[in-house]
Amino acid sequence: MSVVDALAEALPADALITDPAILEGAQSDASGTGAVRPVALLRPSSVEQISTALKLCNAHGQAVVPQGGMSGLAGGANPRAGDIALSMARFAGVEEIDPVAETMTVRAGTVLQAAQQAAREAGFALPVDLGARGSCQIGGIIATNAGGVSVIRDGMTRDNLRGLEVVLADGTVLSNLGKVTKNNTGYDLRHLFAGTEGTLGIITRAVFRLRRLVGQQRTALCALDTYEDVIAFLAHARASLPGLAAFEAMWRDHFAFNQEKGGISLFADCPAYAVLIEAETKAAAGEDGFDRMLEAAWEKGLIRDALVAQSETEARRFWSVREGEAMSQGLPGLLSFDVSMPIGDMDAFATRCKETLGQAFPAVHVLAFGHIGDGNLHVCAGFEDGIADSISDRAEAIEETFYDLVRQFGGSISAEHGIGTLKRPWLGYSRSEAELATMRAIKSALDPNGILNPGKVL
Numbered sequence: 001m002s003v004v005d006a007l008a009e010a011l012p013a014d015a016l017i018t019d020p021a022i023l024e025g026a027q028s029d030a031s032g033t034g035a036v037r038p039v040a041l042l043r044p045s046s047v048e049q050i051s052t053a054l055k056l057c058n059a060h061g062q063a064v065v066p067q068g069g070m071s072g073l074a075g076g077a078n079p080r081a082g083d084i085a086l087s088m089a090r091f092a093g094v095e096e097i098d099p100v101a102e103t104m105t106v107r108a109g110t111v112l113q114a115a116q117q118a119a120r121e122a123g124f125a126l127p128v129d130l131g132a133r134g135s136c137q138i139g140g141i142i143a144t145n146a147g148g149v150s151v152i153r154d155g156m157t158r159d160n161l162r163g164l165e166v167v168l169a170d171g172t173v174l175s176n177l178g179k180v181t182k183n184n185t186g187y188d189l190r191h192l193f194a195g196t197e198g199t200l201g202i203i204t205r206a207v208f209r210l211r212r213l214v215g216q217q218r219t220a221l222c223a224l225d226t227y228e229d230v231i232a233f234l235a236h237a238r239a240s241l242p243g244l245a246a247f248e249a250m251w252r253d254h255f256a257f258n259q260e261k262g263g264i265s266l267f268a269d270c271p272a273y274a275v276l277i278e279a280e281t282k283a284a285a286g287e288d289g290f291d292r293m294l295e296a297a298w299e300k301g302l303i304r305d306a307l308v309a310q311s312e313t314e315a316r317r318f319w320s321v322r323e324g325e326a327m328s329q330g331l332p333g334l335l336s337f338d339v340s341m342p343i344g345d346m347d348a349f350a351t352r353c354k355e356t357l358g359q360a361f362p363a364v365h366v367l368a369f370g371h372i373g374d375g376n377l378h379v380c381a382g383f384e385d386g387i388a389d390s391i392s393d394r395a396e397a398i399e400e401t402f403y404d405l406v407r408q409f410g411g412s413i414s415a416e417h418g419i420g421t422l423k424r425p426w427l428g429y430s431r432s433e434a435e436l437a438t439m440r441a442i443k444s445a446l447d448p449n450g451i452l453n454p455g456k457v458l
């Protein structure tokens with residue numbers, strides 16, 4: 001009996017899809033690099049169904065690619081020829097919010113925004129947020145150990161995990177949905193699965209710590225003249241605002257390109273660096289620490305101008321420039337890099353990158369912005385429409401040049417998007433042979449038949 005027939009026999013009809021039109025939609029994540037339909041799509045609605053499906057696939061040596069919200073940017077959820085895809089979309093929902101333990105127990109297929117909303121309604125915040133919040137799922141953010149826009153306050157996804165449930169390749173359900181912070185009872189298996197991109201197990205449920213909502217969200221966009229000022233402003237903001245969540249710096253090219261192409265006018269005189277900061281502050285008796293912090297920064301000469309958002313709409317306008325919404329239209333097929341390095345090196349790296357890529361690839365636009373507080377730099381490289389050579393002809397050479405620079409600076413080739421297939425060729429730039437061998441040993445111990453997301457990460 002074929003594996004698809006065995007799955008059809010063991011699972012309810014709605015848990016297995018073989019309709020080619022539906023399989024078409026399971027080809028690629030948001031990187032747009034997937035072009036192969038899976039042979040079937042599993043859509044389980046319970047942990048038992050996931051366990052049954054994996055047991056059968058393992059017995060048949062059938063490769064399975066886990067799929068969350070498909071917002072990944074590393075090709076990690078893309079099927080290869082012959083793979084079966086396993087979508088978590090039907091195993092969704094918040095199971096419990098415990099206001100005393102300040103935790104949320106949530107199913108892996110839940111869309112992040114829905115989980116955030118449930119937390120807010122209970123007076124809490126789920127301490128993970130990213131631009132793809134409307135599509136990425138809880139299982140996906142754990143599997144990629146997503147970062148996002150509040151890492152300087154809240155940490156990465158793994159830092160907010162209290163408990164985790166995973167189904168292993170042979171169908172074993174490994175469940176520890178504890179809510180406690182302190183649990184030193186041997187190996188911490190939560191962290192073994194966070195960031196493994198579906199190669200060690202299928203994440204089914206998680207317990208997240210929640211954060212109490214204490215005040216109001218304030219957002220400002222500041223203009224600065226030098227990178228030294230950016231670093232000093234970060235230290236000043238951190239010391240003044242315990243609730244500082246985002247400190248996002250845009251280099252001049254990024255800010256100017258997105259301001260102009262997006263038709264948004266913020267600073268008439270384009271600054272060398274624009275910094276978007278966001279913090280949750282307590283407004284005590286008409287006074288707000290946020291405004292005082294900005295005034296003091298101005299008096300110290302760290303910032304030369306600041307726009308304070310007076311509404312959520314205005315804050316969104318600031319974010320749209322930082323998120324580079326105009327870039328994808330202005331620079332079709334642009335390459336987007338996500339790397340990290342010590343904060344003190346980021347400006348030198350951005351400058352070297354612009355010089356090196358500019359010399360090797362004339363007319364290239366190199367736009368940089370970063371979650372500066374956590375050393376994460378995003379660099380986009382692209383050409384304006386109408387330039388004779390398309391970017392796809394030069395992508396490999398640009399990537400090679402770029403990652404070589406990252407290696408020279410001792411940086412990480414992936415700060416938050418993961419490895420998937422797209423960064424696999426460069427994994428050795430950031431990980432030693434000994435580390436890679438240890439990863440392979442863990443993989444073969446947990447998935448000896450190599451059925452879970454083969455070809456990804458390692």
Ligand SMILES: Cc1cc2nc3c(=O)[nH]c(=O)nc-3n(C[C@H](O)[C@H](O)[C@H](O)COP(=O)(O)OP(=O)(O)OC[C@H]3O[C@@H](n4cnc5c(N)ncnc54)[C@H](O)[C@@H]3O)c2cc1C
Pocket residue numbers: 029030065066067068069070071072073075076077088108129130131132135136137138139140141142143144145146147148149197198199201202203204416417420453456
């Ligand atoms: C507009 C935009 C903004 C973004 N911003 C950020 C950002 O700020 N920070 C950041 O870190 N990322 C960001 N991303 C990337 C992406 O959103 C994250 O990587 C996200 O965590 C992926 O979640 P997903 O559910 O979409 O996973 P998918 O794309 O479906 O899958 C990602 C990987 O996880 C595996 N996987 C998915 N679900 C499971 C599961 N239940 N069990 C085991 N493995 C699983 C897949 O096999 C794949 O390897 C952004 C993407 C977009 C499009």
